[in-house]
Amino acid sequence: MSVTxxxxxxxxxxxxxxxxxxxxxxxxxxxxxxxxxxLLFTDIIxxxxxxxxxxxxSLQITFDPETLGIDDPRDPEQLQYGNYEGVVRNxxxxxxxxxxxREDKRALSALVSTAAGYRLRAMLEESPELLGQTRTLWLxxxxxADMYMKTSEAKRETARLSDRQQAWMQELEQGNxxxxxxxxxxxxxxxxxxxxxxxxxxxxLGSLFTMLVTLALSFPIGVAAAVYLEEFAPKxxxxxxxxxxxxxxxxxPSIIFGLLGLAVFIGLFGMPRxxxxxxxxxxxxxxxxxxxxxxxxxxxxVPPSIRQAAMGLGASKMQVVLQFVLPLALPGMLTGGxxxxxxxxxxxxxxxxxxxxAFIVELPTGALDAATVLPVQVxxxxxxxxxxxxxxxxxxxxxxxxxxITMNTLAVVMRKRLERRW
Amino acid sequence: MQTGxxxxxxxxxxxxxxxxxxxxxxxxxxxxGGIRHLRSLPFYYAMRSAIWCALPALTVLVAWLIFDxxxxxxxxxxxxxxxxxxxxxxxxxxMLSQIGNVASGALPTDFVDAAVANAAGRLNQLQSxxxxxxxxxxxxxxxxxxxxxxxxxxxxxxxxxxxxxxLLVVFMLCAVLAVVTTVGIVFSVLFESIRFFGQVPIAxxxxxxxxxxxxxxxxxxxxxxxxxxxxxxFAGTLLISAIAxxxxxxxGLMSAIYLAEYAHSKVRSFAKPALEVLAxxxxxxxxxxxxxxVAPFIRDxxxxxxxxxxxxxxLAAGLVMGIMLIPFVSSLSxxxxxxxxxxxxxxxxxxxxxxxxxxxxVIFPAALPGIMGGILxxxxxxxxxxxxxxxxxxxxxxxxxxxxxxVTTITVQIVTLLTGDQxxxxxxxxxxxxxxxxxxxxxxxxxxxxxxxxxxxxxxYE
Numbered sequence: 112m113s114v115t116x117x118x119x120x121x122x123x124x125x126x127x128x129x130x131x132x133x134x135x136x137x138x139x140x141x142x143x144x145x146x147x148x149x150l151l152f153t154d155i156i157x158x159x160x161x162x163x164x165x166x167x168x169s170l171q172i173t174f175d176p177e178t179l180g181i182d183d184p185r186d187p188e189q190l191q192y193g194n195y196e197g198v199v200r201n202x203x204x205x206x207x208x209x210x211x212x213r214e215d216k217r218a219l220s221a222l223v224s225t226a227a228g229y230r231l232r233a234m235l236e237e238s239p240e241l242l243g244q245t246r247t248l249w250l251x252x253x254x255x256a257d258m259y260m261k262t263s264e265a266k267r268e269t270a271r272l273s274d275r276q277q278a279w280m281q282e283l284e285q286g287n288x289x290x291x292x293x294x295x296x297x298x299x300x301x302x303x304x305x306x307x308x309x310x311x312x313x314x315x316l317g318s319l320f321t322m323l324v325t326l327a328l329s330f331p332i333g334v335a336a337a338v339y340l341e342e343f344a345p346k347x348x349x350x351x352x353x354x355x356x357x358x359x360x361x362x363x364p365s366i367i368f369g370l371l372g373l374a375v376f377i378g379l380f381g382m383p384r385x386x387x388x389x390x391x392x393x394x395x396x397x398x399x400x401x402x403x404x405x406x407x408x409x410x411x412x413v414p415p416s417i418r419q420a421a422m423g424l425g426a427s428k429m430q431v432v433l434q435f436v437l438p439l440a441l442p443g444m445l446t447g448g449x450x451x452x453x454x455x456x457x458x459x460x461x462x463x464x465x466x467x468x469a470f471i472v473e474l475p476t477g478a479l480d481a482a483t484v485l486p487v488q489v490x491x492x493x494x495x496x497x498x499x500x501x502x503x504x505x506x507x508x509x510x511x512x513x514x515x516i517t518m519n520t521l522a523v524v525m526r527k528r529l530e531r532r533w
Numbered sequence: 534m535q536t537g538x539x540x541x542x543x544x545x546x547x548x549x550x551x552x553x554x555x556x557x558x559x560x561x562x563x564x565x566g567g568i569r570h571l572r573s574l575p576f577y578y579a580m581r582s583a584i585w586c587a588l589p590a591l592t593v594l595v596a597w598l599i600f601d602x603x604x605x606x607x608x609x610x611x612x613x614x615x616x617x618x619x620x621x622x623x624x625x626x627x628m629l630s631q632i633g634n635v636a637s638g639a640l641p642t643d644f645v646d647a648a649v650a651n652a653a654g655r656l657n658q659l660q661s662x663x664x665x666x667x668x669x670x671x672x673x674x675x676x677x678x679x680x681x682x683x684x685x686x687x688x689x690x691x692x693x694x695x696x697x698x699x700l701l702v703v704f705m706l707c708a709v710l711a712v713v714t715t716v717g718i719v720f721s722v723l724f725e726s727i728r729f730f731g732q733v734p735i736a737x738x739x740x741x742x743x744x745x746x747x748x749x750x751x752x753x754x755x756x757x758x759x760x761x762x763x764x765x766x767f768a769g770t771l772l773i774s775a776i777a778x779x780x781x782x783x784x785g786l787m788s789a790i791y792l793a794e795y796a797h798s799k800v801r802s803f804a805k806p807a808l809e810v811l812a813x814x815x816x817x818x819x820x821x822x823x824x825x826x827v828a829p830f831i832r833d834x835x836x837x838x839x840x841x842x843x844x845x846x847x848l849a850a851g852l853v854m855g856i857m858l859i860p861f862v863s864s865l866s867x868x869x870x871x872x873x874x875x876x877x878x879x880x881x882x883x884x885x886x887x888x889x890x891x892x893x894x895v896i897f898p899a900a901l902p903g904i905m906g907g908i909l910x911x912x913x914x915x916x917x918x919x920x921x922x923x924x925x926x927x928x929x930x931x932x933x934x935x936x937x938x939x940v941t942t943i944t945v946q947i948v949t950l951l952t953g954d955q956x957x958x959x960x961x962x963x964x965x966x967x968x969x970x971x972x973x974x975x976x977x978x979x980x981x982x983x984x985x986x987x988x989x990x991x992x993x994y995e
Binding site for chain 1: 599602603606693697700701703704705707708709710711712714715717718721722724725783784785786787788790791792795796804806807808810811813814815816817818819820821822824825826856859860863885887888889890892893910913914916917918919920923924944947948951952965966969972973976977980981983984
């Protein structure tokens with residue numbers, strides 16, 4: 112055995128140890144990444160699942176004309192000013208007859224959401240014959256009482272209810288007078304200061320209008336730009352300049368696009384604040400580079416033989432591109448478009464700049480109504496101190512993530528199904 | 534007339550122009566003996582008519598929509614008597630919104646000056662005149678264009694070439710939009726920044742150690758010296774970005790190496806998309822995670838170790854930002870590592886090097902420029918990242934290198950300065966644009982260098 116071989120043999124064990132160590136670091140790195148993903152998701156789901164159901168309390172509601180101050184339920188004026196809270200208060204006091212003190216009475220009626228009043232009014236409006244009758248109704252609890260029900264028994268002393276209120280809740284719970292049900296208002300209402308009445312429908316509609324504007328503009332413009340750069344642009348300085356610009360824009364921080372929107376669309380053009388139209392325009396500029404880059408890749412993937420065959424048959428350059436190259440490149444372009452849309456749907460910072468952070472209760476009906484979008488709603492709720500809003504925030508995140516994951520999965524499936532390998 | 538209705542009418546006119554153009558082409562071809570005697574297919578004659586109908590009308594419509602409000606405002610303000618003329622930008626906006634409220638009926642006329650009520654009437658009058666005039670002009674233009682194209686249809690006309698030329702110009706304009714966007718960004722931040730530097734000396738901004746824009750709100754302290762010193766913001770941004778990169782670079786790089794060189798194809802097909810999910814999570818979600826889970830956790834751990842940790846520590850924001858950047862670094866490095874030619878790998882292995890030696894001594898040096906480019910891109914992302922820091926980092930501008938304390942960043946300050954009460958002229962608002970300019974220049978330089986390196990690297994092995 113030569114000296115060299117001897118030397119190599121001696122170091123072999125050390126080198127193998129180094130090899131194992133290196134591999135171990137790799138596994139660690141992957142695990143950290145996956146662990147972070149797992150933590151993020153369990154944290155959000157663990158916090159948010161409770162927002163999808165809500166507790167209501169069973170009460171004997173008497174539509175007493177005297178308390179309500181209504182003698183003709185067909186009169187809209189009377190209906191509007193009826194004392195519905197009083198009816199709920201009476202029902203609660205009938206349930207807990209021992210409560211005498213003013214303060215205790217107030218604490219008692221605070222258990223039921225103010226939304227109960229609106230519901231009674233809607234019922235009375237729909238069927239006026241209810242006046243004077245008594246019905247057993249399930250009424251929504253206030254957010255603090257709702258959170259109390261949702262926390263497990265061991266942690267309940269931290270809830271924001273007084274001892275007295277907790278005792279009442281326990282009594283109701285033991286009598287099976289509270290029950291959990293699906294939280295409809297989460298998906299049917301706009302924002303509200305009261306957590307139990309707040310919903311994400313307003314934000315979802317705002318996101319929808321914003322995305323429609325973005326899609327209608329960014330996809331055609333992006334594809335057209337990609338076609339020009341890939342098929343028609345002469346090789347010169349100016350084309351290079353455009354390319355450098357596109358690549359740089361793809362890496363410009365999104366907040367800068369917000370500044371652009373604020374200064375140009377709102378400051379210069381005088382467009383209104385907080386509307387999906389302006390949000391859509393800003394997001395269009397932001398997603399364009401992504402769409403252009405992926406569309407160019409899709410066009411590039413179409414083999415030159417197709418172009419040559421079409422040209423050989425006498426098609427003009429434009430005919431070749433529009434009738435042969437584009438249809439073949441379309442799946443790839445759509446994939447890029449979906450990814451761009453997903454990016455735009457999750458974007459928050461530029462929309463803060465153009466004022467889409469306003470507190471808006473009404474549901475938007477078009478791209479020119481003031482609105483907020485889903486990620487901004489998450490941001491707004493995350494800064495509210497109430498425990499219920501933390502749950503709501505997580506629930507909104509879950510809905511947002513569902514949309515995003517669906518879009519991304521769709522993109523992956525489309526890439527696999529439709530994209531042709533040449 | 535509503536703009537929506539006008540658009541519908543215009544669309545109907547364009548379709549009509551298309552159909553009529555096609556009909557006319559067929560008519561012209563009839564006596565000649567069929568469409569093969571036409572210079573172009575009937576479709577192109579039809580397209581040409583549609584373009585003539587649409588293009589002038591749409592151009593005027595868009596220009597009108599963009600500029601009419603501005604013009605109307607100027608005219609309304611001019612109609613006010615001299616003693617009511619607003620003196621500065623804020624007063625002007627106030628006056629305009631007052632007139633607008635009266636005009637829309639939100640504010641009763643007896644609450645305001647008679648002159649303002651008159652101006653509101655004038656505003657309403659101008660609005661309706663503008664809308665009517667726009668509708669008339671657009672429709673007439675569309676008719677004229679369509680008629681012109683219809684009349685000009687002839688067998689010898691090169692309709693296809695003309696249509697293709699228009700399309701090409703449209704395509705080119707779409708591509709040029711990227712340049713327009715860049716120019717728009719530069720000018721929008723530059724103009725406001727120049728106005729800001731007119732109020733606050735540029736040296737104070739760049740080298741000042743004290744950042745407290747709130748103080749400047751008081752009239753006696755407007756732009757008082759040192760209130761707009763941005764050094765604490767730069768330092769805070771760097772601190773958080775550095776923490777983020779310290780997490781993202783080793784983890785991302787090692788994941789990429791492991792996935793590219795070691796992992797079984799089954800592990801790879803699971804772990805790679807899983808990591809990519811991290812890239813698809815919106816930043817506001819990371820912000821929520823950082824503010825409500827990671828920051829309290831770090832504070833509790835710190836307290837149990839006897840350290841004082843701010844509840845909005847730089848560490849929490851940096852850590853979560855690092856997690857966000859892991860997939861970014863890993864996918865960029867993965868591209869670069871897999872681009873190293875197979876032959877180099879095989880040669881090294883053939884000489885008896887272990888896998889890790891091959892990676893460390895052959896692949897890594899070869900891929901280094903590309904990896905550096907990727908890290909630079911990640912750093913530029915970290916600097917420009919907004920939502921995580923807005924939600925998890927502090928507002929107070931501390932000049933510190935201690936990651937357990939709260940710091941603030943450029944992006945946080947832009948957001949706080951611009952969401953809230955807004956007057957376009959105060960130094961406070963303008964400061965946001967100056968910060969935006971700094972952010973844009975920094976990230977632009979980093980991106981240009983990084984993209985250049987990555988491109989060079991790719992060419993090397995292609």
